[in-house]
Amino acid sequence: MVxxxxxxxxxxxxxxxxxxAVRVKAxxxxxxxxxxxxxxxxxxxxVFAISHLRPDKTVVIVSFAGVDDRDxxxxxxxxxxxxxxxxxxxxxxxxxxxxxxxxxxxxxxxxSKRLGTVIAVHDFGxxxxxxxxHEIEQARGKTLLLPFTRAAVPEIDLAGGRLVVVPPPEVExxxxxxxxxGDEQ
Numbered sequence: 001m002v003x004x005x006x007x008x009x010x011x012x013x014x015x016x017x018x019x020x021a022v023r024v025k026a027x028x029x030x031x032x033x034x035x036x037x038x039x040x041x042x043x044x045x046x047v048f049a050i051s052h053l054r055p056d057k058t059v060v061i062v063s064f065a066g067v068d069d070r071d072x073x074x075x076x077x078x079x080x081x082x083x084x085x086x087x088x089x090x091x092x093x094x095x096x097x098x099x100x101x102x103x104x105x106x107x108x109x110x111x112s113k114r115l116g117t118v119i120a121v122h123d124f125g126x127x128x129x130x131x132x133x134h135e136i137e138q139a140r141g142k143t144l145l146l147p148f149t150r151a152a153v154p155e156i157d158l159a160g161g162r163l164v165v166v167p168p169p170e171v172e173x174x175x176x177x178x179x180x181x182g183d184e185q
Contacts (some may be wrong), residue, residue: 006062006082008035014161015073016061021052022073023059024081027099027123031060037088039082048081097158099128106162107132110154115165121148132165 013023026034032055036038040048052063067073088098099121105128107115120131128148146152146167155164 005085006142007085009083010081012076012079018070020067020069020073021061025059026061037083042079045148107165108162
């Protein structure tokens with residue numbers, strides 16, 4: 001499997017009990033669906049076959065074949081689990097896509113000025129956030145976090161490789177023509 005073909009669908013967390021089960025944070029619409037895609041893989045090529053899973057509040061409790069005790073389960077903590085894009089269902093809905101599809105899109109202002117590139121989609125618990133790496137001279141190398149809402153991201157054009165962002169008023173975005181304050185002598 002080519003790494004570019006992999007989609008992150010879950011992350012292993014802490015052990016659950018003493019028989020090798022782990023808590024898994026699923027990134028699928030239905031957390032239990034991670035059991036429907038066949039074996040999961042890690043970036044380093046390890047294959048994880050699910051032998052049992054059940055929902056539990058905000059995670060799923062998973063037993064993997066070959067993981068039989070708490071120590072083996074603890075060693076997996078933080079492991080990210082992937083499936084091939086081809087294993088995921090296709091959608092006919094233009095407003096439906098995978099977060100991985102957003103990575104690399106150009107972030108433009110409403111007046112079509114390039115702000116930067118989407119480098120990550122995060123979920124810190126209060127909703128998805130886009131991380132955009134600035135390409136504006138004064139802010140190059142810095143990132144901007146924006147809420148992934150219709151108000152902040154009113155337009156997504158996957159085919160065109162871009163999205164339009166409208167940062168909320170409390171987020172300062174330095175424009176190409178702005179100069180840093182306090183440089184007068």
